[in-house]
Amino acid sequence: MNVVHVVLPGDIDDPATPSGGNAYDRRVCRGLAALGWTVREHPVPGGWPHPGAAERAALAGVLAALPDDALVLLDGLVACCVPEVLTAYARRRRLVVLVHLPLDGEAEAGALAAATRVVATSGWTRRWLLDRYPLPPDRVSVAAPGVAAAPLAAGTPAGTRLLCVAAVTPLKGQDVLAAALARVADLDWTCDCVGALSRDPAFVDRLRRQLADASLAERVRLSGPRVGAALDAAYGGADLLVLPSRRETYGMVVTEALARGLPVLGSDTCGLPETLGYAPDGSRPGLLVPPGDPEALADALRRWLTRPRLRARLRHAARRRRDTLTDWTVTADRVAATLEEATAA
Numbered sequence: 001m002n003v004v005h006v007v008l009p010g011d012i013d014d015p016a017t018p019s020g021g022n023a024y025d026r027r028v029c030r031g032l033a034a035l036g037w038t039v040r041e042h043p044v045p046g047g048w049p050h051p052g053a054a055e056r057a058a059l060a061g062v063l064a065a066l067p068d069d070a071l072v073l074l075d076g077l078v079a080c081c082v083p084e085v086l087t088a089y090a091r092r093r094r095l096v097v098l099v100h101l102p103l104d105g106e107a108e109a110g111a112l113a114a115a116t117r118v119v120a121t122s123g124w125t126r127r128w129l130l131d132r133y134p135l136p137p138d139r140v141s142v143a144a145p146g147v148a149a150a151p152l153a154a155g156t157p158a159g160t161r162l163l164c165v166a167a168v169t170p171l172k173g174q175d176v177l178a179a180a181l182a183r184v185a186d187l188d189w190t191c192d193c194v195g196a197l198s199r200d201p202a203f204v205d206r207l208r209r210q211l212a213d214a215s216l217a218e219r220v221r222l223s224g225p226r227v228g229a230a231l232d233a234a235y236g237g238a239d240l241l242v243l244p245s246r247r248e249t250y251g252m253v254v255t256e257a258l259a260r261g262l263p264v265l266g267s268d269t270c271g272l273p274e275t276l277g278y279a280p281d282g283s284r285p286g287l288l289v290p291p292g293d294p295e296a297l298a299d300a301l302r303r304w305l306t307r308p309r310l311r312a313r314l315r316h317a318a319r320r321r322r323d324t325l326t327d328w329t330v331t332a333d334r335v336a337a338t339l340e341e342a343t344a345a
Contacts, residue, residue, distance in 0.1 A: 003038040004339055005066055007059070007074040010045030015227050017196050019167060020252040021100040024121060024145050024331075025075055028098075031332025037339075049081040049103055056082055063089045071343055073119075073335075076100055076108075083110025090114040094342045098335075101249050102128055109133045116342040119143050119335060122250040124271030141338045146328035147255040152319065153236050153262050159304060159311045162191040163238035163262075165231070165253040166245065168222065169200045173244035173267065174207055179294035180244070180301060182214040187305045191220045191242070194234050235260050239311075240304060246291045248272040258285060258321050263314035265300050267291035279320035286314060 008025055011017050033039050042062045046055030059082060066072065069092070076099040079086060086095055087110065097115040102108065102125060112118055112133055118140045120126040126142050129135060166172035174193055181191060197204050204222070211217045226234055235241075241257035243266040254264050254275045264286035266272050276286050287304070289296040303310055 002036070002339070002343070003040065003071065004032060005040045005042060005070055005072045007062060007072060007078055008041055008043045009048050009075055009077055010043045012041075012043050016225060017167075017198065018225050018227050019196075020145070020250070021075065021077060023252065024100065025098070027146065027328045028143075028332055028335050031328055032336060032339075034329075035332060035336050037336065044078055046078075048077045051078075051081060056085060060085050060088065063093060066093060068092045069094065071339060072096065073098060073339065076103075079115075080108040080111045083107050083114060086111050086114040090116075094345070096339060096342050099125055099129065101125075102132070104132065115139075116345050117141065117338050119338050121145060122271040122274060124274055125249045128249075128270075141334065141341075143331050143334035143338070144326075145250060145252045145255065146331040147252070147259045147325050148327065150232065150235070150256070150259045152322075153238060153260040155239050155261075155315065157308075158188065159239040160189045161237060161239040162189055162242050162301075163234060163240065163257075164191065164193045164242050164244070165195060165234070165256070166193075166243060167196040167199050168193065168204050168207065170203055171246055173246050173291065175203075175210060176244045176246075176292055176294050176297060177242060178207060178210045178214065178216065178220065180297035181216055181220060183294065183298035184301050184305065185214070185216065185219075187302065189219070189301075189305060192223055192234060192238070193220060194223045194226050194231065196225045197222060235262065238262055240265055241286075242297075242301075243267065243272070244291070244297055245269060245272065248275075251275045255325055258318055259325055261315065261319040261322050263287075263304075263311075263318045265289070265297070265304065277321060277324070279317040280324065281317075281320065283313070283317040283320075285318035285321040 071094045079097045096117045098119045241264045249271045268288040269291040287300045
C-alpha cells in the first residue's frame with residue numbers, strides 16, 4: 001500500500017482562517033485516501049511563511065522522525081521558506097513540494113531544487129516557476145483545483161447583490177473594491193465581503209475607515225469567514241462574484257462561483273484569467289479589469305448594474321462554463337500520479 005506523509009500548515013482545519021490553500025490540501029488528502037493511499041498528516045503550527053527558529057526546528061523534527069525513503073508531500077507555504085531544512089533531508093526522503101502561491105526568492109529556489117518533484121496548482125504557476133528557477137520541466141506538474149457540484153444561484157433581475165470571497169488583505173484588494181463602489185454609489189447594490197478578518201488587522205481597520213468616509217458602511221458588509229452551509233448560502237444569494245485581487249495564481253472562489261452559474265468580475269492578473277476561462281462557444285463568463293485600478297473596476301460594475309443584456313449574456317456564459325468544470329477526483333488523480341513518479345525516481 002502506498003504511504004504518503006503530508007506536511008501541512010498548522011491552521012489547516014481552523015474555521016476562523018479558511019483559505020484556498022487549506023481547502024485544496026484537505027481535498028487532496030481526502031482524495032488520495034479514496035484512491036487507496038495511506039495518508040499520514042503532519043500539521044506544523046507556526047507563522048508560515050515567516051517561521052521562527054522553533055518552528056523551523058519543529059519541521060526538521062517531523063522530517064527526521066520519518067523512515068528513510070519516505071514519500072513526503074509538503075505544502076509550499078511551509079516548505080518554500082526553509083531550504084536548509086529540505087536540503088538536509090533531500091537525500092533520505094522523497095520530497096514533493098506543492099506550490100499554491102510562489103514566494104519568489106532565493107529561499108524558494110533552494111527549497112524547490114531539493115525537491116524530487118514539484119506540483120503547481122495552476123498552469124500559470126508552473127510557467128512562472130520554470131521561468132524563474134532552473135527546474136527541469138519534467139519535474140514540475142500541474143494539479144489544478146477541482147470544484148464541488150452546486151445548485152444554480154437564483155439571481156435577481158437587477159443583479160444588485162455583489163459578493164467578494166477572500167481574506168481581507170491588501171493582496172485581495174478590498175480597498176480597490178471600496179474605492180470602486182464609492183464611484184457607483186448612485187446605483188442600487190449591496191456588497192457582502194466574506195473572508196477572514198484576522199490576517200491583517202491594520203488593513204481591516206483602514207478599510208473600515210475608508211468605507212465609513214465614503215458613507216458605504218451600511219452597504220458593504222465585512223462578514224468575516226464562512227464555511228460549509230453558510231458559505232453556500234452566500235454564493236446562493238449573490239448575483240456577481242467580485243474578486244479585485246492584486247495577484248491571484250488561481251482563485252478557487254472563481255470556479256466555486258461558476259459552479260453556481262455566477263458570473264465573475266475579476267482582475268486581469270496572473271492565473272485568474274485562466275481560471276475564469278471560456279464557455280464552450282468562446283464567450284467569457286465574466287469581466288476582467290486591470291488589477292489595482294478602481295476606475296476600471298467601477299466602470300465594469302456600472303456596466304453590470306445598468307445593462308440587462310450584458311447581465312443576461314454573462315449569466316448564460318457562466319452557466320455554460322459550469323458544465324466544463326472538473327471535480328476534485330481529477331485533482332487527486334494528478335497529485336497521485338506525481339507522487340508515483342517521485343516514488344519511482
